[in-house]
Amino acid sequence: MPQNSAEALTAQRKTTSRRPAGTLYRGREGMWSWVLHRITGVAIFFFLLVHILDTALVRVSPEAYNAVISQYQTPIMGLGEVALVGAIVFHAFNGLRIIAIDFWNAKYQRVLFYVVIGLWVITMLAFTPRHLINVFSH
Amino acid sequence: MTTTLAAPRSPYSRDPQRRGVNWEKWGWIYMRVSGIVLVVLIFGHLFVNLMVGEGVSALNFAFVAGKLANPFWQWWDVAMLWLALIHGGNGMRTLVNDYATTRVSRGILKSAILAAVVILIVLGTLVVFTFDACPAGQPADLLPTFCQAL
DSSP, X not given: OHHHHHHHHHHHHHHSOSSSOSXXXXXXXXXXXXXXXXXXXHXXXXXXXXXXXXXXXXXXXXXXXXXXXXXXXXXXXXXXXXHHHHHHHHHHHHHHXXXXXXXXXXXXXXXXXXXXXXXXXXXXXXXXXXXXXXXXXO | OOOOOOOTTOOOOOOTTOOSOOHHHHHHHHHHHHHHHHHHHHHHHHXXXXXXXXXXXXXXXXXXXXXXXXXXXXXXXXXXXXXXXXXXXXXXXHHHHHHOOSHHHHHHHHXXXXXXXXXXXXHHXXXXXXXXXXXXXXXXXXXXXXXXXX
């Protein structure tokens, strides 16, 4: 364990400037993953507020719910859903990366960022064509 | 007023007067534990609603009513509601602490976040557990097919 943390510190120093060491979040991959985590988190939060309100319309009437949900099936919203799913998938995988570097080993944080990007690309390649066909063929 | 300064290079220690529950620590743990559960719940939610069958274009009252008539999906959605809103509210609280510069603005923004989270948790939970999949007097073609058997 002491050896591990010494290695982690060296890896952290490499990712930051020669001045204050000891943070993963100053510069390069560690910083950009942090920035993207914040931006996607805020976007998802505001969507969540709207999404609970629109789903609550099932308690009003079938017509009211169908009128609002049909707005989600338009081409523009269909593209918005690709952005939403992209934000959620990044936030999910990068969240797992954060857990891994907090509880397991911080020295892999940089390579894990590229693992997150890779898994994001694969997931979006699986989702986007199928979703856009559903949106644009109706 | 005099302030007592710790001797230089003395090791970091918590203020000994601050005893009791360390809420920031539990918030930190909550973000990670709820995050893992939310990955499963939300990926499942997105798969069933957007990938299976005709995806988003199949969504309507009958689809949602069919799901919410099942206790499995009721508890799935309620768990997602509570975990996601508290996770998101706590994340927004972190951003307010980082970026809002005055005490008053932080207080207003965090009160607004708390109000939104509490109101939506209450609303969403009530909707899921008081929901009627076959409301009386509605056109049959808007309802799930099992309503015809009633």
